[in-house]
Amino acid sequence: MAATSHHKIVTLFYLLLHFVSTELVTGSSIHDLLKSKGLPVGLFPKEVESFTLYDTGLLEVFLRGPCLTKFDTMAFYESTVRANLTYGGLTGVEGLSQEELFLWLPVKDIIVDDPKSGLILFDIGLAHKQLSLSLFEDPPDCKSQDALSLKMKNKSRKEIGFYAEM
Template sequence: MATNPKPHHLLLLLLLSFSNLSLSSISPPSVGPPSVYELLPKFGLPSGLLPDSVKSYSLAEDGSFVVELQKNCYIQFDYLVYYEKKITGMLKYGSISNLRGIQVQRFFLWFDVDEIKVDLPPSDSIYFQVGFINKKLDVDQFKTVHSCSKKVLVPGGRLWNRGVEVLMFD
């Protein structure tokens, strides 16, 4: 003679079936390398040092890195900063040295930024080394990632495009 299953057995069987289904449908989160914007703070640097157009980057064990942007671009901070499509340097905690691919405009002249560093422990300042000049800037302007601009509007309503002035006519 067959016995009827008890209701609590059916409920247990149903719960086990659903828990197996839900556990099998959950996949572990993919763990890839951090974005360059997540990587910079791990080295004590603000994430907004680079524009939002980073296409890829590589970081070697010795700290040397290469960042590829989608295109050359400008960002206006306290000074106008120009980013080449390829940026290289040495990343260490609190600094980027041997920097190539970032320039700053001062008095209509462009200067290579050789090094970027912050105080340790962190303060409100960041330093751009341009030749033998060390320029202290407010770090807050580099805390958020900024969008790139292909051309930059300068006072007087003119566009400035890397050494070539383009006049806008109204």
């Protein structure tokens, strides 16, 4: 009888885990996951600490903290970025913004329709930007907002311009 109770508890625990489960990608990084989904590995910076991919396709990426990097323009990652992951796309992105003409616009979707085209599409709400996939071949370094602020403190305008260009 004790064995049957133990079996029921284990089965119940397994079912509970299944319903709240995440897709565990053992031994792989966010960059490996992106590659397996037809996306370039450089969409997320090296500073990713962990990620969770839920059965629903929701991807949560956790960084060490908010940070800035540059692709064609400046990009700002919040400490948590969420999106729905499908083959060739991240849709409903939250936590990623790009600077366009001195405005920070949220990135809504990132799509690779045809990898052979060499282009990736960024939907930033007001516009769709097509960028070269080559900009995303390697995960970028991402500078923390605090570190960047400290570096820019007491710098001349010319030196600040350097950091803005990254």
